[in-house]
Amino acid sequence: MPELPEVETTRRGIAPFVLEQTVADLVVRQPALRWPVPAELPALVRGQRVRALERRGKYLLLRLEAGTLIVHLGMSGSLRVCDPRQPPRKHDHFDLLFDAAVALRFHDPRRFGCLLWTDSDPHDHPLLAELGIEPLAPEFTGAYLYAATRGRAAAVKLCLMDHKLVVGVGNIYASESLFRAGIDPRRAARRVGEARYERLAGAVREVLEQALAAGGTTLRDFVNERGNPGYFKQTLAVYDRAGEPCRVCGTAIRTVRTGQRSTFFCPQCQH
Incomplete structure (x- = not known):
């Protein structure tokens, strides 16, 4: 998507x-x-x-x-x-x-x-009225994520993909951001501290900006206005790489189901 x-x-x-x-x-x-x-x-x-x-x-x-x-x-x-x-x-x-x-x-x-x-x-409009914060906006910070997830037992990855909390971060970029921040995507959102959320907010911004520079990610269907694919797929660290070695530590990338979606992570680098 x-x-x-x-x-x-x-x-x-x-x-x-x-x-x-x-x-x-x-x-x-x-x-x-x-x-x-x-x-x-x-x-x-x-x-x-x-x-x-x-x-x-x-x-x-x-x-x-x-x-x-x-x-x-x-x-x-x-x-x-x-x-x-x-x-x-x-x-x-x-x-x-x-x-x-x-x-x-x-x-x-x-x-x-x-x-x-x-x-x-x-x-x-009803489709836009309840949308959350833009992840590239200055107000998207670790403090915001920490405050918004107090009491949330859902996995941190699911909260990051909740469009009422933050918009535009789907499965690909949530997986990549959590890897860069060193956070296990299955961890309950309320059990992630503010310092780690600060790293996560920075990772989200970094991943999105790099994906923009590469023209997005094409796994199957996406093409830009001229019909060309996005090239961020070549730099993906964990998404769609189950069984392949982690680019940092060499451990095999794992995949689990989280909220009916495939979740990719390194069990060594993310905890």
Whole structure:
């Protein structure tokens, strides 16, 4: 699933093509995404200029003159800049057209993504209203994590992936961050001290920034706005490396199930 680095990579990549551009049309080929694309949406956005392009958690916000398009890439989605005359592929579900040469084309084999509209503040939308802190924001600190996890018996990895606590840190980056901080992902969140949370907050920031520099992580589906994969996979320390030697100590990487998700860790380096 695209996480914060993949969504931010997409935002940065498409921004030069859409900012201050006028929407010529919206062509919806498959409205049955995670939530139905509103039938009136093409008429609503046609002729509107894109004033800003933002990211909140894993959501992209295209702020138009009369409202905001809310886009989520789902589990397998991508937004690509392409020539609208290029024939659509099987899972190309909509095109946001800007002129004769530029379209944003949404590709999503599993159809878990979304395209929604609000004419109010998008941060008040039900999908965004309860989102937690941004992990690259200055206020994301060890003190914040420590205070937010007092009394929580859930595994620290699950808390790090809780979008009401912190947004955009999914399975890949939670595993990698906990490895860098030397914390066992199975440890109860309330049993992690503030000093270790300070290391974890720094590790999260470091991992996300390095993933952004590499264009995100492509395990299977993700591509950027030009159709290129992300290259952070080549530097993964634990994720998807079960049975392989730890890059630090040589111990075999283990995998367990935590909250119905595969969790990868080094039993020697993380405790």
